[in-house]
Amino acid sequence: MHEVSIAQSLLDIVLSECKKAGYKRVNSVSLLIGEASGVQIDSLRFAFDIIKRDTPAEGAKLLITTSPLTGKCLDCACLFYPRGDVVFECPKCSGKNLRMIKGKELDIVEIDVD
Ligand SMILES: [Zn+2]
Numbered sequence: 796m797h798e799v800s801i802a803q804s805l806l807d808i809v810l811s812e813c814k815k816a817g818y819k820r821v822n823s824v825s826l827l828i829g830e831a832s833g834v835q836i837d838s839l840r841f842a843f844d845i846i847k848r849d850t851p852a853e854g855a856k857l858l859i860t861t862s863p864l865t866g867k868c869l870d871c872a873c874l875f876y877p878r879g880d881v882v883f884e885c886p887k888c889s890g891k892n893l894r895m896i897k898g899k900e901l902d903i904v905e906i907d908v909d
Contacts, residue, residue: 802843806846809906829897870890
C-alpha cells in the first residue's frame with residue numbers, strides 16, 4: 796500500500812522535527828493534500844494511526860485540508876478547476892498553454908508539539 800510509505804516518511808519528518816526542537820510530544824500534524832495527488836486520505840490516516848504507536852507522535856491527530864486541482868491558462872491567465880475531467884483547452888479562450896498549478900501537493904503545513 797502506497798499510503799504506508801507516505802505515512803512512514805511523514806512520521807519520520809515529524810519525529811525528527813520534534814527531536815530537533817527538543818519537544819516530547821506531538822499533538823497534531825496539519826497536512827495539505829491535493830485532490831489529484833493520488834493519496835487516499837482514509838488509508839493514510841489508517842496507516843499513520845498504526846505506525847505512530849510507541850512514538851512521541853502516538854497521540855498526534857492528522858488535520859487534513861484538501862486542495863482542489865487547479866489549472867492556469869498561460870494565454871489569458873484565467874484559473875479553472877478540472878473536477879476530474881482532463882482539460883486540453885482553456886475554458887475561456889480555448890488556449891492550449893495550460894499548467895496545473897495546484898492539486899498534486901502533499902505538504903506538511905504545521906506540526907503542533909509540546
Ligand atoms: Zn485562456
